[in-house]
Amino acid sequence: xxxxxxxxxxxxxVVAEGDAGxxxxxxxxxxxxDGVVVIDATVRPxxxxxxxxxxxxxxxxxxxxxxxxxxxxxxxxxxxxRFVRGVEGQQGLAVLVQPLLRRAAAAAAQAPR
Amino acid sequence: xxxxLSKAAPESRHPTAFVxxxxxxxxYVSAFRSEVGQALLPRKILGQPxxxxxxxxxxxxxxxxxxxxxxxxxxxxRLYKDGVxxxxxxALYDETGKCIEVPSQHEIPAKCxxxxxxxxxxxxxxxxxxxxxxxxxxxxIPDKKYLGMGTEGFRSVDIKHRVGQAxxxxxxxxxxxxxxxxxxxxxxxxxxxRVHTPPETTQIDRWVRTRWFDPDEKISNYFKMxxxxxxxxxxxxxxxxFCAPATHCVWIEVYDPKNPDKxxxxxxxxxxxxxxxxxxxxxxxxxxxxxxxENAEWDEFMRESFHMIQSQxxxxxxxxxxxxxxxxxxxxEVSFRADASVLRxxxxxxxxxxxxxAP
Numbered sequence: 001x002x003x004x005x006x007x008x009x010x011x012x013x014v015v016a017e018g019d020a021g022x023x024x025x026x027x028x029x030x031x032x033x034d035g036v037v038v039i040d041a042t043v044r045p046x047x048x049x050x051x052x053x054x055x056x057x058x059x060x061x062x063x064x065x066x067x068x069x070x071x072x073x074x075x076x077x078x079x080x081x082r083f084v085r086g087v088e089g090q091q092g093l094a095v096l097v098q099p100l101l102r103r104a105a106a107a108a109a110q111a112p113r
Numbered sequence: 114x115x116x117x118l119s120k121a122a123p124e125s126r127h128p129t130a131f132v133x134x135x136x137x138x139x140x141y142v143s144a145f146r147s148e149v150g151q152a153l154l155p156r157k158i159l160g161q162p163x164x165x166x167x168x169x170x171x172x173x174x175x176x177x178x179x180x181x182x183x184x185x186x187x188x189x190x191r192l193y194k195d196g197v198x199x200x201x202x203x204a205l206y207d208e209t210g211k212c213i214e215v216p217s218q219h220e221i222p223a224k225c226x227x228x229x230x231x232x233x234x235x236x237x238x239x240x241x242x243x244x245x246x247x248x249x250x251x252x253x254i255p256d257k258k259y260l261g262m263g264t265e266g267f268r269s270v271d272i273k274h275r276v277g278q279a280x281x282x283x284x285x286x287x288x289x290x291x292x293x294x295x296x297x298x299x300x301x302x303x304x305x306x307r308v309h310t311p312p313e314t315t316q317i318d319r320w321v322r323t324r325w326f327d328p329d330e331k332i333s334n335y336f337k338m339x340x341x342x343x344x345x346x347x348x349x350x351x352x353x354x355f356c357a358p359a360t361h362c363v364w365i366e367v368y369d370p371k372n373p374d375k376x377x378x379x380x381x382x383x384x385x386x387x388x389x390x391x392x393x394x395x396x397x398x399x400x401x402x403x404x405x406x407e408n409a410e411w412d413e414f415m416r417e418s419f420h421m422i423q424s425q426x427x428x429x430x431x432x433x434x435x436x437x438x439x440x441x442x443x444x445x446e447v448s449f450r451a452d453a454s455v456l457r458x459x460x461x462x463x464x465x466x467x468x469x470x471a472p
Contacts, residue, residue: 092338
């Protein structure tokens with residue numbers, strides 16, 4: 001697990017609330033050698049971790065690209081288009097989880113620099 | 114545009130190289146309906162600054178954005194009852210453009226009026242007619258059934274208005290010619306088979322229709338998420354509609370490979386490329402979909418991803434515009450077989466221009 005994944009998990013954990021838009025499901029971003037970011041919405045509030053486990057939807061994208069979304073450096077739609085290498089399982093979860101990613105980006109924008 | 118370019122590029126060779134080839138007797142989109150309220154909205158359409166607003170009763174007004182007294186933009190004035198007051202010397206115009214008050218004198222000069230333009234509101238767009246007002250027939254507004262907006266079972270999303278630094282012909286032709294998708298939008302949409310397969314091209318009334326159908330198309334990662342499908346390959350249709358001079362709708366239909374008779378997941382993207390000036394273009398876009406219609410999350414995803422695709426298109430057409438404006442001379446244009454639809458669209462526009470020029 002890399003420092004980038006650590007940072008993403010920390011940022012998402014701060015803003016995770018309720019079912020994260022994917023009630024009852026588990027969603028995973030697979031960043032290859034950097035590790036994984038798992039959003040577990042089988043519990044409330046959704047739990048964010050870097051511990052690998054089976055998921056209902058897995059999005060393969062480099063961790064630095066995912067970090068761009070959660071820090072607000074790139075929009076979800078455009079970054080997905082450019083950097084997603086593959087999607088497995090229930091594809092729609094990848095879109096439904098985006099409000100959580102945007103909340104992290106909004107929090108980053110408000111954070112003192 | 115330089116005189117040198119005009120000389121070097123005879124009309125027959127470069128239909129898009131001339132700056133004065135804007136059809137005026139046609140309906141163009143001037144705004145999203147949601148943009149126009151009880152506030153003054155300035156916008157330049159076909160080279161003319163106009164100002165739009167709504168009266169208290171909700172009627173839409175579009176008038177020339179200049180006071181006939183000293184040409185102060187009326188959009189820098191104030192709404193007053195259902196009219197506009199120029200905040201330079203105070204002249205007040207009603208919603209028909211008639212001057213009804215000049216604070217510094219009692220009589221109103223006969224020539225003191227502001228030109229207004231015919232408008233129509235259809236679904237999510239405001240249409241405007243900048244040409245001969247006697248010819249402004251609402252029946253000439255492109256048929257909304259092709260545009261997706263207001264279709265039962267579809268949810269529509271407005272895409273943020275942008276202005277492209279390229280003439281509207283280039284925007285039209287970029288959209289009609291879908292063989293660019295494989296290269297300009299590499300990897301985002303499809304496998305590239307479309308380049309090798311000529312489309313079916315038909316003309317229905319004023320619409321040029323092109324249709325590609327691939328019974329076993331590779332579905333890109335982006336399309337899997339956008340259409341919420343989990344298959345790697347599926348039958349897919351891409352249907353382009355063009356209504357001269359500036360309206361388009363692209364239909365993308367993804368069929369379930371296990372049940373191809375089922376209604377496909379369909380995205381209808383309506384465009385109007387309204388000339389702002391000879392070399393710049395307003396881009397009005399509305400996307401309508403028949404899947405995930407209850408999920409607002411899709412709206413934002415579509416807006417963001419479309420913004421990126423549109424930026425790639427602008428990268429091309431603004432580059433071409435630069436070449437056109439800055440080349441001392443241009444060689445004769447070369448067309449490929451796949452340009453049949455583009456050439457047909459040019460003919461339609463030229464027919465409209467010829468009709469306008471006829472005595």
